Amino acid sequence: MRIGLVLPAVPGYSETFFSNKIKGLEANGYTVILFVNSCNRKTKTSTKTKVAPKLSGNMVRIGMISFYRLSYSLIFHFKVSRRLFILDRDDGINFIQRIKNIIINNHIFSEPVDWLHFGFGTMVLNRENVAKAIGAKMAVSFRGFDIGIYPVKHPGCYKRLWEKVDKIHVISNDISELVYKQGFNNQVPIIKITPAIDIRFFKNNHKTEYNKIPHFITVARLHWKKGLDYTLEALALLKEENIPFHYTIIGDGPQEEYLKFGTHQLGLNDYVTFTGKLSHELVKKKLEQADIYLQYSIQEGFCNSVLEAQAIGLLCVVSDAEGLSENVLHNKTGWVVPLRQPKLLLEKIRNIINLPQTEKDTISQNAKERVKLEFNIKKQQKEFVGFYENN
């Protein structure tokens, strides 16, 4: 079976979700073809990769590429191009967009696949007929932003999709609920396959003793979705109570200035360290040195970092944003706190600090075992094979 995977770019080293999925499928005899918008030369892959035409830059360049791709499609893939044009027309897509669709999907036409799987919901917009045009089944994954945030700004954006898609993949039950909220009505199967991590890499090297001064840590892009400002506000309240602590934030992103200013304004300069983005190995090292992992996000599909922290044995406190309350089971493998409420986060952190060692150990142990059992790569790979096999 041939699977076409549509992604923004070739998965990087840290994007384990996709790379593990591809490895798993290939190991099970599937042929995977990557259809990407851009290809970073540094990111190497042995998987066959087709890159979409780049329609940016000066107008002359765009015009030439468009003309070439359109001519190529009409000469060598006339039937597919015609089918896509007609299907798009029947959906009321305007003429210019229909022509554009032939040009931008040109790299997909030449590769016969059984399944065309769009890795993010937003990637399928305006391309709902491509799979049918090439005679493949269509699958779409929803992961977080694409179903939690994008439709807020673009209401009804998936209306056309629900009638066209053959199977939907979600990474958590909450994401599944959001799919229904956007008008999906059980037209096709919706399958949950959660992310997974490399348990061997994150095997437990964590010390059994906790730091005298509690050390909190978060690994996240510095983006508003991650709720780091609420986290800092909770920690400022902790400081007011004269409870010593240190907090390390690993990652970079658009909110760096905001969060550094917030740290300063809240008087937390001596309490918070921003490390910037670190390598996988260094992240692991930093996690091993910490006691409590905080992920107080506003919106979160599932969050691999929380899985990794649990695998290492950290005590995890997360918000109840989408997949997080499934990632961490409240009072069993960690703690779940209602989002956007720094006072509640403060109370929870204070409680955890004061927990007896045995209780901390129990939670940590539960988390490690659950991650090992439920979120390992082999399980995920097996589920993906089932995803394409079971119709």
Added chain:
Amino acid sequence: MKKPITVAIYSGVSKSTTFIERLIKGLIESHVKVLVFGVDNGKSFYSESVKYYTYRGKVNKLFRLCKYTLLLSLFKPKDKKRLDEIIKANTHEPKYLLRLKYYPVLFYKPDIFHLQWAKSIEDWVWVQEFGMKLVVSLRGTHITISPIGNDYWADLYTHLFPQVDGFHAVSKSMSLEAQKYRALPSKIKIIYSGLLLDDMMFLPKTVKKEPLKILSVGRSHWTKGYHHALDAMKLLKERHIYFHYTIIGVDDDEELLFQRSQLDIENDVTFKSELPFEAVLKSIQAVDVLLLPSLEEGIANVVLEAMALGTLVVSTDCGGMDEVIKDKENGFLIPIRNPSEMASAIQNVSQLTLDDYSKLTKAARVSIEQQHHIKKMIVDMKALYHGVLNDKL
């Protein structure tokens, strides 16, 4: 007759923000000769007292570059040679762009070069070498945020601020902030933003209507603290206060759109795109509360405008806001980052009698008339310029 002083008001563009345009207008009316340099994006004033030496488009840029190269070569060859050395030493920007920016300034040599945005200071310290005095305005995130978020700015300011001839600080808090980067207190003059109060009629509220109409105005930027405001609106809703909240200037902000949806306050909160100044004033007059949820400000102009127009202000106690708002005397001050206090203050406003509301707004108008009249701002600004020219700061 004494020759009027010439002042370059430099913001990078010919048509700038409302408060910079207001400064130019005031200076022209009080017989200061104003020169405007930078990119041509339109003109607000047509007067003998203001000259625009601006550029736009490739042909125009080439013409200007040739013109001022020739003029300087003919009439100020030594100065040109020195400036070319300075340009050569600059490795950050293309040389032709620097010549385009710098040559007209050197040719016309204003007495004062008044830089409106501090981040450009590195570009303009050279003017002092040619006898021009450098005045820098201390306003906005350039002073309050950038040097905290990025050490580059802190180091740059610490290096260059001691050399500046004079500073215009929009508030006391801004002055204190600049002193952290070695700006000399003796060189700083606090000049409050001035409003054209003759054009801003105080309009007392005559009836108490429901729902309580709340308004915030400002660009979509984290300093504005809108997500705290939305958290406060959620609390107001839970407390069964009947309100409607509008933010002008943020119609497309993904974070706020998501938050509004997540908090289920979509029917209670409206986002609007930016509006022209006159339309903003009308919107302020039409509401009961002007809310400033900011994390940092100099002194927010929109608050001054609301106070002048007769709309009650609830503002966070950030930056210089306490220099204009006296809590429960002419408005309400609340702590930053505190949605609960914000909701309570708005709740208090909703319970005010019309009489109490009127007392507070009248007191607010008086405060503005005393401290933020355009005439006062221009008098103070001219005093700053004269002080700098006579080394009497």
